[in-house]
Amino acid sequence: MLKVRSGDLDKMGLLFHRYHRPLYGFLFHMTQHREASEDMLQNVFYRMLKSRHTFTGEGEFRTWMYFIARNVIKDHQKKVRREPGTYDVTDFAEKIGAGVRTDELVEHKLEVKALQKALEALSPESREVLILSRFQDLRHEEIARVLDISTGAVKVRVHRAINQLKELYMQDETEKR
Amino acid sequence: MECAYDKTLLPLLLNDQLSDSEREAVEVHVAGCAECRQELEANKRLWALMGAIDTPEPPSGTLIRFNAMLDTYKSSTDATYSPSTEAQGKKGPGILERLRQLFTFQPGFAIAYSLLLVIAGIGLDHWISRPANADTGKDTQQLAVLATQVSEMREMMMKSLLQNPSASERIRGVSYTSEIATVNKGVVEALLTTLNNDPNVNVRLITLEALTHYAGNPVVREGLVQSILQQESPLVQAALADVMLKLQEKNAIRPFKKLLQQKDLNILVRDKVQAAIARLS
The missing domain is CATH 1.10.1740.10 (RNA polymerase sigma factor, region 2, helix turn helix motif)
Known part of the structure; x- marks a missing residue:
């Protein structure tokens, strides 16, 4: 750069x-x-x-x-x-195209889907730290610099985000059963 | 029973944020505390499951769009910096001033052009409304002179616009060609030079489109075929493949085959060129 x-x-x-x-x-x-x-x-x-x-x-x-x-x-x-009212077409396509495979795969897929839904339901602030640390593999010091907060605050946010995610995920699972 | 241990430490185990000694300390505590162990296990499961959420790949045209953006950006910065700095380096301030005058858009041209059109209109009106008499021959002659003057004017304007540092002015210049009824050698040459040398990919694309209108002209056709190997931008290469297919230009097969030998050729362009060759031969 x-x-x-x-x-x-x-x-x-x-x-x-x-x-x-x-x-x-x-x-x-x-x-x-x-x-x-x-x-x-x-x-x-x-x-x-x-x-x-x-x-x-x-x-x-x-x-x-x-x-x-x-x-x-x-x-x-x-x-x-x-300007609301924009939808992602591929999203719908995925929903329509979801085929049925073996039970185990379906079960796993449902779990992942539920978790994804929970992730989407998180507050942006919590979602952000989780994505940065889980998917982007950023260290907490790096996240701190991106968000312009202290490393300690990142630690607290990650902990809170995981707990919120767990809660949302469990909620979804129990609603289904 | 509530464990007072700092639970914010637990997620740090997941994404490897701790030094060896710190990790050991947390592990020692977790081994002895059922509550924290339970939380850690739940976190671990969640963390692993998150890994299964798939991340879609960026769409295939992403790289092309990025390159087009980079090209446009580069040419726009070139246009703002290079002419003045170059001129300053090589020549004195007097020439710089003159160069600037030459390159800036002159409203005088536009006014002269519209005045000329008005005069031409009045002339035409006179010619139509006047009863046919012995003067007709002279009028027609005058009109013909006027018409050539107008088209020369347009040509001059187009050429001066093509030299403009701003890409949008150059595009305007190219679009003037659609108003020139008969294209002469000078116009064709100016357009082909723009097609091969213009730094901005958008200008080159517009020029290619303008040139396709004159594809009946053998010089234009020849120029287009020769341009295939001069283009580096995948957008223009792909557009040329389309044009050649539309014109059914068999002479393009050889340069296309040469193009395919280039190793760093864009994969989409490669497909397109291969399809074009197949349909042309």
């Missing part, structure tokens, strides 16, 4: 290659919307290009990227609130 900053814009392609998958995953888990996630993905890279001068090189590139991604998500959510 420091090379990009000093004017070698082609190096951005390398960064895109390396990080676009995990970043897309983060955007998707935060918004549950594939198309919007792709738009936001492009947007994050565009903003990084535009504000490359603000990258100091002190922190890691990853934390800076997620920091920008959070702002893009915030802007996206503001926009969505203004």
Whole structure:
């Protein structure tokens, strides 16, 4: 990224290659919307290009990227609130296309689905720390820098988020039975 | 029974956030405390299950879109910085000023152009409303002169717009060609140069579209075929494959085959070119 900053814009392609998958995953888990996630993905890279001068090189590139991604998500959510009524088509397609396989697989799949639902029901604040630490494999110090809070606060948030998630998940399971 | 142990430490075991000694300390406590053990086990199960939630892959066009964005961004920064800095480096301030004048959009052109159209309109009106007489020959001659002047004016304007540092002005220049009734060599050359050399991918795409209208012209066809190997952007390569297919241009097969030999060719473009070759031969 420091090379990009000093004017070698082609190096951005390398960064895109390396990080676009995990970043897309983060955007998707935060918004549950594939198309919007792709738009936001492009947007994050565009903003990084535009504000490359603000990258100091002190922190890691990853934390800076997620920091920008959070702002893009915030802007996206503001926009969505203004113009509601967009649905993810692929979501419906998945629901229609869900076939039946062996019982065990179905059982496992249902569990995962329920957990996913619980994750979606979490408050954004809690969901964020869980996604960053479970799916993006960020260390707590890194998460602290992304969120601009102390490492201790991250520890508390992760603990609280796991408990909330557990609760929501159990609730869903008992409702079914 | 409520264990007073700091439970926020428990999740730290899951994602490996602790040093060896810290981890040992937590493990020792958990081994002796059923409550914490239970919580840890539940957390572990949840954590493992979370791993099974799938994360979708980004859609296939993502990379192309990113590259297009990067190209556009690069050309937009080039356009704002390079002309002035280059000129400053090589030539004195007087030339810089003149260069600037040349490259900036001059409203004078637009006014002159519209005035000319008004005059042409009045001339046309005179010619139509006047009864046929001996002067007709002279009028027609004048009109023909006016018409050529108008089209020369358009051509000049188009060419000056194509030199503009702003991509949107260049696109405007390309779109002027649709108003020029008969394309001459100069226009075709200007368009082909833009198609092969313009730094902005959008300008190149628009130029390609404009050129397709003149595909009846053998020079244009030849130029398009030659352009295949000059293009680096996957978007333009794919568009050229479409155009060649539409024109049924068999001469394009050879450059396409050469294109396929390039190792770093975009996979989507590769498919497209292969399909085009198959349908052309």
